[in-house]
Amino acid sequence: MKTKPWLAxxxxxxxxxxxxSGCSGxxxxxxxxxxxxxxxxxxxAPQKLRILSANVGGKTPEENEKFxxxxxxxxxxxxxLEKPAEGYDQxxxxxxxxxxxxxxIEGSNLGVLDTFVEQGVVSDLTEFVESSAVLSxxxxxxxxxxxxLTDKDGRIVAVFSKFQGGxxxxxxxxxxxxxxxxxxxxxxxxxxxxxxxxxxxxDGNGKDDTYGxxxxxxxxxxxxxxxxxxxxxxxxxxGKRTIPYATDAAVPMYEWFxxxxxxxxxxxxxxxxxxxxxxxxxxxDRVGMVTYWDAWVGMFNSLRQQQDPSTAFAAAAxxxxxxxxxxxxxxRGDPDYWFVPANAEHPEAAKQFLEFWQTExxxxxxxxxxxxxxxxxxxxxxxxxxxxKEHNMDHGVPFWxxxxxxxxxxxxxxVQEAQDLVKAHASxxxxxxxxxxxxxxxxxxxLEAMSGKRPTRSSGCARSCSPRS
Amino acid sequence: MTTMKRFGALYAMMIPVVLYFLVYAYYPLARGLQIxxxxxxxxxxxxxxxxxxxxxxxxxxxxxDAFVNTLLIGGGTLALGFAAPLxxxxxxxxxxxxxxxxxxxxxxxxxxxxxxxxxxxxxxxLLSPDTGLVNVVLVKLGMSGPIHFLADAGxxxxxxxxxxxxxxxxxxxxxxxxxxxxxSPSLYEAARMDGASRWQQMRDVTxxxxxxxxKVIFLLNTLGIxxxxxxxxxxxxxxxxxxxxxxxxxxxxxxxxxxxIGPAAAASFLVVLLTFALTFAVRRLIxxxxx
Numbered sequence: 001m002k003t004k005p006w007l008a009x010x011x012x013x014x015x016x017x018x019x020x021s022g023c024s025g026x027x028x029x030x031x032x033x034x035x036x037x038x039x040x041x042x043x044x045a046p047q048k049l050r051i052l053s054a055n056v057g058g059k060t061p062e063e064n065e066k067f068x069x070x071x072x073x074x075x076x077x078x079x080x081l082e083k084p085a086e087g088y089d090q091x092x093x094x095x096x097x098x099x100x101x102x103x104x105i106e107g108s109n110l111g112v113l114d115t116f117v118e119q120g121v122v123s124d125l126t127e128f129v130e131s132s133a134v135l136s137x138x139x140x141x142x143x144x145x146x147x148x149l150t151d152k153d154g155r156i157v158a159v160f161s162k163f164q165g166g167x168x169x170x171x172x173x174x175x176x177x178x179x180x181x182x183x184x185x186x187x188x189x190x191x192x193x194x195x196x197x198x199x200x201x202x203d204g205n206g207k208d209d210t211y212g213x214x215x216x217x218x219x220x221x222x223x224x225x226x227x228x229x230x231x232x233x234x235x236x237x238x239g240k241r242t243i244p245y246a247t248d249a250a251v252p253m254y255e256w257f258x259x260x261x262x263x264x265x266x267x268x269x270x271x272x273x274x275x276x277x278x279x280x281x282x283x284x285d286r287v288g289m290v291t292y293w294d295a296w297v298g299m300f301n302s303l304r305q306q307q308d309p310s311t312a313f314a315a316a317a318x319x320x321x322x323x324x325x326x327x328x329x330x331x332r333g334d335p336d337y338w339f340v341p342a343n344a345e346h347p348e349a350a351k352q353f354l355e356f357w358q359t360e361x362x363x364x365x366x367x368x369x370x371x372x373x374x375x376x377x378x379x380x381x382x383x384x385x386x387x388x389k390e391h392n393m394d395h396g397v398p399f400w401x402x403x404x405x406x407x408x409x410x411x412x413x414x415v416q417e418a419q420d421l422v423k424a425h426a427s428x429x430x431x432x433x434x435x436x437x438x439x440x441x442x443x444x445x446x447l448e449a450m451s452g453k454r455p456t457r458s459s460g461c462a463r464s465c466s467p468r469s
Numbered sequence: 470m471t472t473m474k475r476f477g478a479l480y481a482m483m484i485p486v487v488l489y490f491l492v493y494a495y496y497p498l499a500r501g502l503q504i505x506x507x508x509x510x511x512x513x514x515x516x517x518x519x520x521x522x523x524x525x526x527x528x529x530x531x532x533x534d535a536f537v538n539t540l541l542i543g544g545g546t547l548a549l550g551f552a553a554p555l556x557x558x559x560x561x562x563x564x565x566x567x568x569x570x571x572x573x574x575x576x577x578x579x580x581x582x583x584x585x586x587x588x589x590x591x592x593x594x595l596l597s598p599d600t601g602l603v604n605v606v607l608v609k610l611g612m613s614g615p616i617h618f619l620a621d622a623g624x625x626x627x628x629x630x631x632x633x634x635x636x637x638x639x640x641x642x643x644x645x646x647x648x649x650x651x652x653s654p655s656l657y658e659a660a661r662m663d664g665a666s667r668w669q670q671m672r673d674v675t676x677x678x679x680x681x682x683x684k685v686i687f688l689l690n691t692l693g694i695x696x697x698x699x700x701x702x703x704x705x706x707x708x709x710x711x712x713x714x715x716x717x718x719x720x721x722x723x724x725x726x727x728x729x730i731g732p733a734a735a736a737s738f739l740v741v742l743l744t745f746a747l748t749f750a751v752r753r754l755i756x757x758x759x760x
Contacts, residue, residue, distance in 0.1 A: 090725055096511040097730070115728045119510040217707050268598040271620035271708045342512055436727060437531055440714075443707030444622070451620065451708070 046078045049349040052095060053106045055336065056161060056366060056396030057083040063373065063387075067395065070370045074361050077349055096121055101343050103350040106161055106396075110148065110334045111431035113158060117151045123340040123347060125354075126156045134355040135159065141358065141401045148335050148428065158337035159354045162366065163399040165294035165419060166332040166426035167220040172288045173316035175202035187227035187256065187321045197288030198265045205285075213260060214267035214287040216275045218443050221257070223291055226320035226329040228253050233429040233439075241432060246442050254449035261452050271447050282315070289318075293333070294419050295398050298412025302392065317418035320425060332426035336396075360405045366397030368408065382408045498741075505734035522735035532736060534711065535719040538626070542701075542715060543694030545630035551687055554638045558645035559671060574646070578639030588636055589703030593619060596628070625709035633700050641686055648682030649675060684755050691751045695744050716740050 058064030064083050071079040082102075084091045089112075092105060096116075107113055116122050129135045129146070141160060149158040169190075176183065176193065179200050184190040194212030196202070203210055215221060222232055230244040230253065244250065260266035267273065267287060279296070281287040283303060300315035320328040338357070340350045356362045368375045374388035374395070384393070392398075393409065399419070411419075448454040473480070505522055507515040526532050557577065564570045580588060595601050596618045604615035618624045652675065660670050698717035705713050714722075716736065724733025752758070 093511075093725060093728060112728070116511070119728070120513040121511050268615070268617065271617065272593055272597075272706050436722060440531075440707070440710050444709075444711050447620070447706075447708040448622070451617070453621070 046072070046076060047349040047352070048080075048346055049075070049077045049104070049353055050080045050102050050346070051082065051104045051106075051353075052092065052102045053081055053083045053396065054088045054108065056106060057081050058370075058395070059391055061085075063370070066370050066373055067365070070365060074365060075353060075356050077352070079353075096341065099343070101345050102341055103344040103346045104338050104353060105341055106336065106338055107158070108334060108336045109431075110428070111435070113149070113337065113339065114151070114431070116339065117157055121339075121341055122157045123342050123344065124155045124157065125159060125340065125351075126154075128351050128354075129156045129159065132351075132355055134358055139403045145335075145401065149337055158339040159357075160401060161336045161338050161357065162397040163401050164333045164335045165399065166330050166422040167222065167291055167293055168320065168330055168418065168421055169223040169289055169291050169318040170282070170297055170300065170315050170418075171318050172197075172202070172282075173314040174312045175288050178202060178204075183316075183318060185319070185322055187224065190224065190321055191256070191260075194260060194265045194289060195263070198263070202288060203285040209286065211267040211281070211287045212265040213289045214273065214278050214281050215270045215291055216273045216278045217271055218446055219275065220291045220331055222329060222331040223318070223320040224256070225250070225253055226323055226327075229323040229325070229327065229329065231329055231427075231429070232331065233435060234432050235430065241430075243438060243442060245446060246438075250446075251449075254446060257450035258452040261450060266450075271451065294415060294422055295412075297418045298415035299392065301413040306389075314414075316414050317421055319421055328425045330421065330425040330427070332422060332428050334428065334431075358400075358402055360402075363397060363400050363402060363405045364408075366395050367393050367400070369393075369395045384409065501734050501737055504730060505738050507731055509730040509734070511728065511730075518731070522731040523739070525732050526735045526739065529732075531714075532716075532719055535714050535716045538713060539695055539697065539715040542626055542629050542713065543697055545626065546633045546697065547687075547690050547694050549630055550634045550637060550641065550690055551683075553634055554641035555645055555683070557638065558642045558649060559675065561642070561646065562649050562675070563667065563671075574639070574643065576639075577642055580636045580638075581640045583636075585636075585699040585703045588632070589700070592632060592704070619704060620706060620708045622709050622712045625705075625712045629700055629704060629713055632704070633697070636700075641690075644686055645679065645682060648679050652678040684757050687755060688748065688751055688757060691747055692744060695740050695747065716743075 058067040064081060068079055068081040071077075071081060092107075094100075095102065095105075107116075113122070134140055145160065146156055149156055149160070151157050171183070171193070175197060179196050179202055181193050181196055182189075184193045197210055197212040201208070201210070218232075220232075225232070225245065228249050230247075230250055232245060233243070234241045235244055236242070257266065261268070267278075267281065269277070273281075275292070278287075278290050279292070279300075282290045283300060294317060297315050297317050301313070304311045304313040320330050322328055338350075338354060340347050340354075344350055357366065364371075368382070368384070369388055369391055371377065373385065374391055375382050375384050377383075392412075393407075445454065504515075506517050506519065508518045508521075509515050561570050561573055564573070596603050598604055598615035598617045601615075603618070608615060616624065618628050656674050656678065657670055660674050665673065696717055697715055698721070701713050701715050701718050702721070705718070717740065720733050720736045720740070723729045723736060
């Protein structure tokens, strides 16, 4: 009996530490500056390629096997494509920490990419990209875009896996038309529209059951903060990092949200909403405006049209509220990218794949999916199968850079207009070390102020949330 | 040697269990300890840095905040998670109709079978300020307006304590009931012959006889309070994070999200050490050796 608690305590200790067990592999000795040379396959055997992917691949394990086979056939390589159903970040971390060898890994967070560069995980792809006829073609990938994937030493460390869009206010255009309202341009316009959505029964069911606006926490109120000229995360001013959302200039904006909250215009669950709940509210006529990705403008329209072909539902992207000098600020998402780990066994195969992925066969596979499964060819034209329609032409590449490859079915309704807004106004957010700690403070103060729980003018948020450096 | 021969088969049967713990518990533990003294990069060399990781963690205000949150939430869960199932077990023991007792036990035990993902989603819905049942009832009862229990920093710790207690109440309740059932009926018979009332029987027979079970449950619950993670991960949101982020959340953030493996390993080991210290103190306090 005496030893049992100690045994239990030791187990507790073991369980606690086992969080890190995935990092317990032996040193793998990789080096970013001098990647391991590729091990050439025998001339007869196809080149091997092992990929770890978050988004690229089949929608189900069964389809992923077919996707893997299609990749092998199209590239002429023996491709293994691993796409974990969940816990992707942990999978990447444990794979790298335990010395597992992949030739390509997909990522979508520039902060993580910076950490990988710092920890010697990624290979330098500068020479490869600059000498590649495909990747160096500005019609395939615009030259200015490479800056996103260039490290602080000027090395290109990854290659885009798709074109990444941005987030913006998305409105029920049919409600706007029904209430005879025009598209809002300023913060005052936005208030009038949102108030009308709340009070004028836009869904016509005779009940007071609609909200003007729903968000998922602070994600993503950039379209409104634009009215005060404020950009999320860090902004460098005179060589020093600042957090605009934590300055006095943000106070009137939080007061604006608090007013929406107090008047019942803002969904009261906005703090606890996840993005799925927010989307559902929009799709079920409970809210007239949400803030989300450009691609979802089309998805919203497509989903409602699939449910009811005669629906009046129409989602449309809105420009951010114009700022004091007329400027509009919009958030562009971190790009999705491929990187070649420094311990890759087949870096040459990985490079072949990176070129293939930006060409028409690669783009068709990443968007439409597998021929015969997601689409069929009828003469010169393509036709989506029922499975293909379900998969919404997205197998990791809903949109791409390559101007030479046109979408065979066009874009979903509203997407082109949304992407035009992204191109006109969106910019990346600046992720710097320490942001996760600062973000916690900024979000807490901001959400409390927006919920009317903290008097913004006397909260001291601007002081408490101020950057540490 | 004779013993080895005699019990050889039994020792052989233990090998898989021992191997399991060596491979999945003690090896990661040892590697984690090693990593906590290294500048651990995902690739390349891992130079030893002495106590730097521990120093970094102990000087990190977020770690200290997480420690305070852990003590408050863990302490609350420990106290309420012990008292509530005990009270219910004692009450159920007084219920004479066995169908009611069994039904109540089953209903109480059900939440323990569900994952925190399900429980979290359910309570986020139930506590919603506009359509949640809890607020609808409270407003009907005359409250001025709904409370956003899960987004209000003032409520956040209490909600965690209450929900963790609610979820695990059935399990602890069954342990207590098992302890009560094993009390010799002759003790109750003797008490009744001495004229003891139901209350006196509970106070002077049941509770003293249950002390062994109570000590075991209290100690087991103590072992878990510093490792609380799932409910926090599911129920936290940016508005309440500063009030509910606990030590394991800190480790998760540093290790998995920021990939600062060395500091995360150091934080993990501090949790291990604190768990040892807490367990030792509680053993002494409750005189566990006298069970």
